[in-house]
Amino acid sequence: xxxxxxxxxxxxxxxxxxxxxxxxxxxxxxxxxxxxxxxxxxxxxxxxxxxxxxxxxxxxxxxxxxxxxxxxxxxxxxxxxxxxxxxxxxxxxxxxxxxxxxxxxxxxxxxxxxxxxxxxxxxxxxxxxxxxxxxxxxxxxxxxxxxxxxxxxxxxxxxxxxxxxxxxxxxxxxxxxxxxxxxxxxxxxxxxxxxxxxxxxxxxxxxxxxxxxxxxxx
Numbered sequence: 740x741x742x743x744x745x746x747x748x749x750x751x752x753x754x755x756x757x758x759x760x761x762x763x764x765x766x767x768x769x770x771x772x773x774x775x776x777x778x779x780x781x782x783x784x785x786x787x788x789x790x791x792x793x794x795x796x797x798x799x800x801x802x803x804x805x806x807x808x809x810x811x812x813x814x815x816x817x818x819x820x821x822x823x824x825x826x827x828x829x830x831x832x833x834x835x836x837x838x839x840x841x842x843x844x845x846x847x848x849x850x851x852x853x854x855x856x857x858x859x860x861x862x863x864x865x866x867x868x869x870x871x872x873x874x875x876x877x878x879x880x881x882x883x884x885x886x887x888x889x890x891x892x893x894x895x896x897x898x899x900x901x902x903x904x905x906x907x908x909x910x911x912x913x914x915x916x917x918x919x920x921x922x923x924x925x926x927x928x929x930x931x932x933x934x935x936x937x938x939x940x941x942x943x944x945x946x947x948x949x950x951x952x953x954x955x956x957x
Contacts (some may be wrong), residue, residue: 792845
C-alpha cells in the first residue's frame, strides 16, 4: 500500500490509501514476456549470432520482422497459445570421429528461450554446488582447473572423469518436468517449457517428433 492525496469539494486534500499492483512472479510467463525481459534476451541472442532456423530469418533480418508482430506474439505467450517452431537439425564432424548433432532454433524461439533461461537460472543457480562450473554464468573451465589444483594441494589425489554419453539426446521429458515443477509453480511457464521439448526437429526437410531428448542443442 502507498499514500496518495485526493481533493475534496472544499479544496482540502485528504490522505488516502492506494492499493499497489502485486509484483509479478519472476518464474512466470508474465515476467518473461515483459518488454524488459525480451529486450535483454534479444541482446544476448544478437551477441551470440548464429545461423537461421527453419524459417530462414537471420539475426540481421529479425528486428524488422519482429517489431510489427510483437504485440501478437506477446499475447500468444500470455494466453498460452505460443507454439515453438521445430528445430533445424544439422550434423557437424567431430575431431575425434563421428558427428555431433546440433539443433538450430529460429531466432524468435531463441529469444524466448533466452528469457526462460534467465528465469530458470535465477531459481536453480543458487541451489547448485559452489564447485559446479558447467553451463553457469560467470563460470569457466579455467576456474574449474584452478579449483582442481587447489584440491590437489589440499591432499586430494584421486580425480574421476565422467561423461554422460548422448545425455541431451536421452532426456526423459516427464522426469525433467516433474523436477522443474518442484520450483516453478506457474502453469503457463510449465506449459511453454513442455511445448519447447516437444516442438520436433527438421532433418533433411522432414519433421521428426521429439518424444525424448532436448531438441535445442548447441
